[in-house]
Amino acid sequence: MQKGNISVQTENIFPIIKKFLYSDQEIFLRELVSNAVDATSKLKTLNRKGEFAGEIGEETIDIMIDKEAKTLTIRDRGIGMTKEEVEKYLNQVALSSAQDFVDKYQDDASIIGHFGLGFYSAFMVADKVEVQTLSWQENAEPVHWICKGDPSYEIGEGNRDFRGTDIILHMSEDCEQYLEDDEIEGLLNKYASFLAVPIRFGTKTETTYEESDVAVIEGEEKPEPKKIETEVDNIVNNTNPLWKKNPAELTDDDYKDFYRELYPMSQPPMFWIHLNIDYPFNLTGVLYFPKLAGGMELQRNKIQLYSNQVYVTDDVKEIVPEFLTLLHGVIDSPDIPLNVSRSYLQADTSVKKITGYITKKVAEKLNDLYKSDREDYESKWSDLGVFVKYGMISEDKFYDKAKKFVLLENTDGKKFTLKEYRERITENQTDKHGRMVGIYTADVEKQHTLVKGATDRGYDVLTLEHTIDAPFIQALEQKEDKVTFVRVDSATPDQLVQKDEAKENLLSEEETTTVNELFSGIVGDKGSVEVKPLDTTDAPVQIVRPEFMRRMKEMQMMQGMDASMFPDMYNVIVNANSPVVKESLLANADEGARAENATYLYQLALLSQQMLTGKALTDFVARSMKMMGS
Numbered sequence: 001m002q003k004g005n006i007s008v009q010t011e012n013i014f015p016i017i018k019k020f021l022y023s024d025q026e027i028f029l030r031e032l033v034s035n036a037v038d039a040t041s042k043l044k045t046l047n048r049k050g051e052f053a054g055e056i057g058e059e060t061i062d063i064m065i066d067k068e069a070k071t072l073t074i075r076d077r078g079i080g081m082t083k084e085e086v087e088k089y090l091n092q093v094a095l096s097s098a099q100d101f102v103d104k105y106q107d108d109a110s111i112i113g114h115f116g117l118g119f120y121s122a123f124m125v126a127d128k129v130e131v132q133t134l135s136w137q138e139n140a141e142p143v144h145w146i147c148k149g150d151p152s153y154e155i156g157e158g159n160r161d162f163r164g165t166d167i168i169l170h171m172s173e174d175c176e177q178y179l180e181d182d183e184i185e186g187l188l189n190k191y192a193s194f195l196a197v198p199i200r201f202g203t204k205t206e207t208t209y210e211e212s213d214v215a216v217i218e219g220e221e222k223p224e225p226k227k228i229e230t231e232v233d234n235i236v237n238n239t240n241p242l243w244k245k246n247p248a249e250l251t252d253d254d255y256k257d258f259y260r261e262l263y264p265m266s267q268p269p270m271f272w273i274h275l276n277i278d279y280p281f282n283l284t285g286v287l288y289f290p291k292l293a294g295g296m297e298l299q300r301n302k303i304q305l306y307s308n309q310v311y312v313t314d315d316v317k318e319i320v321p322e323f324l325t326l327l328h329g330v331i332d333s334p335d336i337p338l339n340v341s342r343s344y345l346q347a348d349t350s351v352k353k354i355t356g357y358i359t360k361k362v363a364e365k366l367n368d369l370y371k372s373d374r375e376d377y378e379s380k381w382s383d384l385g386v387f388v389k390y391g392m393i394s395e396d397k398f399y400d401k402a403k404k405f406v407l408l409e410n411t412d413g414k415k416f417t418l419k420e421y422r423e424r425i426t427e428n429q430t431d432k433h434g435r436m437v438g439i440y441t442a443d444v445e446k447q448h449t450l451v452k453g454a455t456d457r458g459y460d461v462l463t464l465e466h467t468i469d470a471p472f473i474q475a476l477e478q479k480e481d482k483v484t485f486v487r488v489d490s491a492t493p494d495q496l497v498q499k500d501e502a503k504e505n506l507l508s509e510e511e512t513t514t515v516n517e518l519f520s521g522i523v524g525d526k527g528s529v530e531v532k533p534l535d536t537t538d539a540p541v542q543i544v545r546p547e548f549m550r551r552m553k554e555m556q557m558m559q560g561m562d563a564s565m566f567p568d569m570y571n572v573i574v575n576a577n578s579p580v581v582k583e584s585l586l587a588n589a590d591e592g593a594r595a596e597n598a599t600y601l602y603q604l605a606l607l608s609q610q611m612l613t614g615k616a617l618t619d620f621v622a623r624s625m626k627m628m629g630s
């Protein structure tokens, strides 16, 4: 054996590698298996080019555990290395790339997927690494290389008698979990599931049943089928995953099956997009639209990022716009730089192009669905809506495309595009400033009285009940021309759409003041009282929360401010023209009865918005009973 020193300035690299991102040391397997796949692919390329004329033969990569020797071996049948190549690639190239990597990133734990450490990541888990290799080149001699995790190495004659490379890891004591079958199988499933070369991890038992061919005699039971157990290769990967296939050759069931393979416990997806582009960047993948209605957060961060079929991460926040992290599936692109930190990634131009491309594809798919089958599209809206609105809020480019197919739903369950809705309400719901006023409810059940008040007036009421809807309508107000939204409880029905119509007040100024004082005494500091002429048929007392004030409050609360800092303030509107006000209050000489009636009317207003609770509610019920004569 010949001895050598790797390089002087590398004295420190081994201890650093050893402790480098301790929690992520499992990536050693991905790095080594990827190298084995590369070595196999290179052989095929040489063969295609005519440089290697021999037989390729079996390609399978073996992962082998020897518990007694405490070794884990990664065996490929790829190009192998000559002695010169071992010295060049392992002692210089691999080491210097590992050195570079460690120098740059030892303080940055966020390097995406920790790619780039390469061959030397073996030293994160092994005390000693042996390489047995035989090059594809004619008359090559087998080579044996040993390095014990310090700068010295030995190189000499090897024992390998067939082409390719064995990387033999002598596991260090604190990494013996990597000598367990389950552990390695788990890692292979995580990182190697879709690698392009078959990966074999021992064998597995397959059970089949053979029907007996003995003729069944009448009156006698059919003999049990014969159970046959066979040992077969345990191939852990699917070398030709769906996203690499030609979409024209795939059926819906193929996509659904693949989805199940990725997320075994999930409900089937609604639909999907097959991504496939090779210029100006290379990207393949399949993105699925999950059913979102069940909850947005649950669905997040399920996209898996691959680089040439090697799993990198399922944290793709920096690679796709935030709203797209609601999608599921796979993105595979060798053009996403992987050994960079996340902040760099966001600024990277190819990543920007990739995000742009994915956003565009998603918008196109939605537009196609909307155009090709409106009914079906509408039926999916409860799952799709959140996604589309989220996209519109967060990405201007998506907004511009989605405004054609985003839908608004009214309390009758009818759905409209923005354009259709504008046409529908323009005549009736344009205010004195020429703005189209969309009226909405955030809770059809709770706001029933108010919704009815608005629809009785001939207004259309939208259902905007999701948390995404508040920022969504804000985006519409900002981007669309002359559009504003008000919630049904923001004003009395006649004031929802403000028009220049002065109504005659049936009360004198003095009477108005009397009524105002009466209610102010009852409402106290919970709200402010306003006595206004409304229709005679409108409710005598109503409670409103001006839109602007309410939104301010909601925003502050969303920013994490304490809800108790914002008591529920509202305005109490007393209808000056209501005959009830006149009769039960003004025409009543008994001051006590007046106050009691006013309280009752106020409580009715609270009740209709489910705001009457506690003692007030008990008193209200008691008084109602009394009125019934009990």
Ligand SMILES: Nc1ncnc2c1ncn2[C@@H]1O[C@H](COP(=O)(O)OP(=O)(O)OP(=O)(O)O)[C@@H](O)[C@H]1O
Pocket (backbone or CB within 6 Å): 031, 035, 036, 039, 076, 078, 079, 080, 081, 089, 090, 093, 094, 095, 097, 098, 115, 116, 117, 118, 119, 120, 165
């Ligand atoms: N199993 C193998 N068969 C043949 N050559 C190999 C094998 N493993 C490593 N090599 C050689 O050693 C070199 C260095 O490997 P290393 O994994 O450190 O870096 P890399 O593969 O070039 O890049 P990466 O950082 O992406 O892993 C490779 O480029 C390759 O030439």
